[in-house]
Amino acid sequence: MKIKYLLGVLLLFSVVFTACKKEYESIESVDERIIQEYLQKNGLNATKDPSGFYYVVTKQGSGELLKNTDSVFYRGEIKSLKTGVTYYSSSALHNLGTYVGYSATFVGVQIEAIQKVMLSVNRGSEVRILLPSHMAFGKNGDTQINVPENEVIDFKLTIYPEATxxxxxxxxxxxxxxxxxxxxxxxxxxxxxxxxxxxxxxxxxxxxxxxxxxxxxxxxxxxxxxxxxxxxxxxxxxxxxxxxxxxxxxxxxxxxxxxxxxxxxxxxxxxxxxxxxxxxxxxxxxxxxxxxxxxxxxxxxxxxxx
CATH class of the missing domain: 3.10.50.40 (Chitinase A; domain 3)
Structure with a gap:
């Protein structure tokens, strides 16, 4: 009886432990699943960067690839991948301008994916960047532009063709x-x-x-x-x-x-x-x-x- 009782306790512990593992699925795993489901649903063929974000070049520019030392003019739009809500959009008429090497800072937040993508495309390109929450605004979100916690981001990057x-x-x-x-x-x-x-x-x-x-x-x-x-x-x-x-x-x-x-x-x-x-x-x-x-x-x- 004691053995049967012990086996029952172990079985119960195993079930509880397994349930806890599912309950505490990592945010990286959750974000990856959300992005994969989105890509499949919308038939998008995206490239995955080794760091974890995905990107789709929707318009290919011309000329040489951008370099860190290049001056670049661009705009960005931040949307929720899940709901499509737009949290921030820089104006099409009033561009952002900096060097590619400093472009990772956007609305006061470090988003390294922006700079990485710029270094992989030409002037005049348009790119959608699908950002896991930990590579965007993280567990705290951003109160300034009303991004909620753990939000997966659809970032539209428009790089203008002009060099000055x-x-x-x-x-x-x-x-x-x-x-x-x-x-x-x-x-x-x-x-x-x-x-x-x-x-x-x-x-x-x-x-x-x-x-x-x-x-x-x-x-x-x-x-x-x-x-x-x-x-x-x-x-x-x-x-x-x-x-x-x-x-x-x-x-x-x-x-x-x-x-x-x-x-x-x-x-x-x-x-x-x-x-x-x-x-x-x-x-x-x-x-x-x-x-x-x-x-x-x-x-x-x-x-x-x-």
Whole structure:
């Protein structure tokens, strides 16, 4: 009887131990199962990196493979693999920019898979990265962008084809003009501008490189989002308190009463440090109306408007 009792206890212990093993399945194993089920359900042929994440190149770029020392411009989108909820998406118009060697930092979190993938593709590529939770936001998630704990992440990486910010800005402006059916002239500074016939203003009162003017303006992103507007004239002193895109372009183009539209590359606007209302590396779309030219430097030569 004692032997039978002992065997029964051992059997019961074995059942309980097995159940505990299943209950405490590792998070790595759980994540792997979720990713495998997703791949099979959606018929995706993904490459598995030795570190544990998967990736699918959805668009192959051109040119040479990226290197750690290359400057790269890109955007990223963070979604839940299980629910499809988007937690974060950087704007298509306002790219992120850094060197490939520093690209592992995203929204303040180290995601090594981003840098690894960049080193395996070309400029212009688009890649989906399927990240186990421990390679993304871990057991604590991220309260800043509302990622829950132990979330498996579907990360969409879009790498832009341009090698410099100036090249990317110029392409964005040219695409904008084409899409909108607009004709603009390109200033030597890189700013594109439009002065409609009859809207150049008073040639006898031109805006010059050191003029003090009063002007009204509207400011938009290229997607049409209006972010600032001045309905009452504001005083500006060239070049002291205007952005480079203004003081390099407006003088010589219009005078008092004149109107001009400016499409300004980010380097001639607010660049990487735009302040609270704007976005880093943003191309800006200005409508400017000069209501008054108050002062001009002594001996200034009048501009001729065409």
């Amino acid at each position: 910010q100036a090249e990317r800005d110029d392409n964005l402006i040219k695409k904008f003009l084409l899409d909108k059916g607009l004709t603009a002239q390109k200033d030597a500074s890189g700013v594109y501008y439009i002065v409609k016939p009859g809207e150049a203003g008073d040639a006898a009162k031109p805006v010059l490189p050191y003029s003090v003017i009063k002007a009204k303006y509207k400011l938009r992103f290229l997607d049409g989002t209006q972010i600032q507007e001045s309905t009452d004239p504001i005083e500006f002193e060239f070049p002291r308190n205007v952005i480079p895109g203004w003081y390099k372009t407006i003088p010589g183009k219009i005078g008092q009463g004149g109107k001009i539209r400016l499409l300004i590359p980010s380097a001639l606007a607010y660049g990487l440090d735009p302040g609270q209302d704007l976005t880093p590396n943003a191309v800006l779309d200005f409508d400017v109306e000069v209501t008054e030219v108050n002062a001009q430097p002594a001996g200034a030569v009048s501009a001729v408007f065409k």
